[in-house]
Amino acid sequence: MEDRREELRRRIAALGFDDVRFVAAGPLAGEGLRSWLDAGMHGEMEWMQRTAEKRLDPAQVLAGARTVIMLGVNYWAGRLAAGPATWARYALNEDYHDTMKPALVQAGLALEEIYGAAGGDYRWYVDTGPVLERSWAARAGLGFVGKNAMLISRRHGNWLFLASILTRVAIAPDEPIRKKTSDATVGLLCGKCTRCLDACPTGAFPQPGVVDARRCISYQTIENKGIIPREFRSAIGQRIYGCDVCLEVCPWNRFAQQGRQLLLTSRRDIVQLSLAEILALTPARFAEIFRRTAIKRLKLGGLLRNACIVAGNSGDTALLPQLAELAGHGLPMVRAHAVWAARKLGGGAQLAAARETETDPAVLEEYAAVGVG
Ligand code: SF4
Ligand code: SF4
Structure with missing residues (x-):
């Protein structure tokens, strides 16, 4: 036995x-x-x-x-x-x-x-x-x-x-x-x-x-x-x-x-990815990098959401233009976090264009919470 x-x-x-x-x-x-x-x-x-x-x-x-x-x-x-x-x-x-x-x-x-x-x-x-x-x-x-x-x-x-x-x-x-x-x-x-x-x-x-x-x-x-x-x-x-x-x-x-x-x-190798690279990921590049990892299950939208938070906490104002662009992203979840992050970095004016076309209640709530528009 x-x-x-x-x-x-x-x-x-x-x-x-x-x-x-x-x-x-x-x-x-x-x-x-x-x-x-x-x-x-x-x-x-x-x-x-x-x-x-x-x-x-x-x-x-x-x-x-x-x-x-x-x-x-x-x-x-x-x-x-x-x-x-x-x-x-x-x-x-x-x-x-x-x-x-x-x-x-x-x-x-x-x-x-x-x-x-x-x-x-x-x-x-x-x-x-x-x-x-x-x-x-x-x-x-x-x-x-x-x-x-x-x-x-x-x-x-x-x-x-x-x-x-x-x-x-x-x-x-x-x-x-x-x-x-x-x-x-x-x-x-x-x-x-x-x-x-x-x-x-x-x-x-x-x-x-x-x-x-x-x-x-x-x-x-x-x-x-x-x-x-x-x-x-x-x-x-x-x-x-x-x-x-x-x-x-x-x-x-x-x-x-x-x-x-x-x-x-x-x-x-994933550790080396810069925030700018992550914020600029396309679906194809996301799939290429994360295909065989557990991270793929987060999907691109989830990773962009998290990356916005990290960018907001980074103190790096060079990321503001990318965040402003993400404030116009197709997913409301990404837009909401991009708005928060841009404001955290002291941005505001950069969000004006995206704010004007925003209709999603959750994202509008985010604008209100951070005091934009
Ligand atoms: S209290 Fe927490 S940190 Fe300390 S030995 Fe236990 S598990 Fe580890
Ligand atoms: S948030 Fe707290 S409980 Fe959760 S993994 Fe981190 S340290 Fe642990």
């Missing part, structure tokens, strides 16, 4: 997964998820609400599931040179959802070979499945849930992607870091530290381990498909896509070693 488990662990690790852990599947108490949803902290991610019951019970995802195999991929790739805009580290790779898939297929084949499982006896997911990944990872002893809500590995810090395989095969479980660890044991190895809570630019932690997505820059710049509330725009600073502040300050990262990068393809 033990030998087969270790052989499976070795085979999966050799595919490029930096941690492979097993945990018995069963329903989760789920008070964390339920109270989070009840408080509306998922914002407009209503798919979280829709899939809540599944997330709390692997058997509703795969009937007869007995084991969850939790996988971690270390994506720490060393320090980053500061660029004109700040991108979440995870996004500076080809889309991990895609690059991990072939390895997950191979991991499934290893399960079939070693345990005699059939193709229908397992299902794998990375990120987008109805699986409460951090909870399972903590139960499997892959790490603990920090006050920053991240799954923190003692070996890799918090720079880990998670993936999971639900299976009907019974595999002897690994132990959590402390035996009594439940999914509610937030901050198990944090001690008195509160760096992440103190550093969050938008005060998105109503309590340790709980992120109010509506206040989180990651949510606002990636998941929000419309107008970003004005109250967060200055705090977004130079963060054009996602946010790593509560990850970066965590002292557990001092143990992070550069990952093997077997399942990742670096796209650090």
Whole structure:
């Protein structure tokens, strides 16, 4: 039994997964998820609400599931040179959802070979499945849930992607870091530290381990498909896509070693893009640069919206003409943020032409809010 488990662990690790852990599947108490949803902290991610019951019970995802195999991929790739805009580290790779898939297929084949499982006896997911990944990872002893809500590995810090395989095969479980660890044991190895809570630019932690997505820059710049509330725009600073502040300050990262990068393809070149280049992106150029990255899902309009905010916060008045042009963009969402940004940079006169032809209520509201026309 033990030998087969270790052989499976070795085979999966050799595919490029930096941690492979097993945990018995069963329903989760789920008070964390339920109270989070009840408080509306998922914002407009209503798919979280829709899939809540599944997330709390692997058997509703795969009937007869007995084991969850939790996988971690270390994506720490060393320090980053500061660029004109700040991108979440995870996004500076080809889309991990895609690059991990072939390895997950191979991991499934290893399960079939070693345990005699059939193709229908397992299902794998990375990120987008109805699986409460951090909870399972903590139960499997892959790490603990920090006050920053991240799954923190003692070996890799918090720079880990998670993936999971639900299976009907019974595999002897690994132990959590402390035996009594439940999914509610937030901050198990944090001690008195509160760096992440103190550093969050938008005060998105109503309590340790709980992120109010509506206040989180990651949510606002990636998941929000419309107008970003004005109250967060200055705090977004130079963060054009996602946010790593509560990850970066965590002292557990001092143990992070550069990952093997077997399942990742670096796209650090993105950091070099200037704001002027981003503001001038055409659909074709956007597709060319971001085609294989997670950023493509934001679409050009979303990226321009975020870039307007960053431009507004940059203090660089040379960007004013581009912002004035974007105040006439086809998407009201882009126009609204361009207006805000131009005003933030002290512009006003440049907006006169666009103001005259504006009819969209949300954009007109933006003009009123910034005191133009
Ligand atoms: S990702 Fe950024 S905004 Fe979101 S909780 Fe962490 S520090 Fe706050
Ligand atoms: S920064 Fe401190 S409090 Fe936050 S997760 Fe890391 S150790 Fe825990």
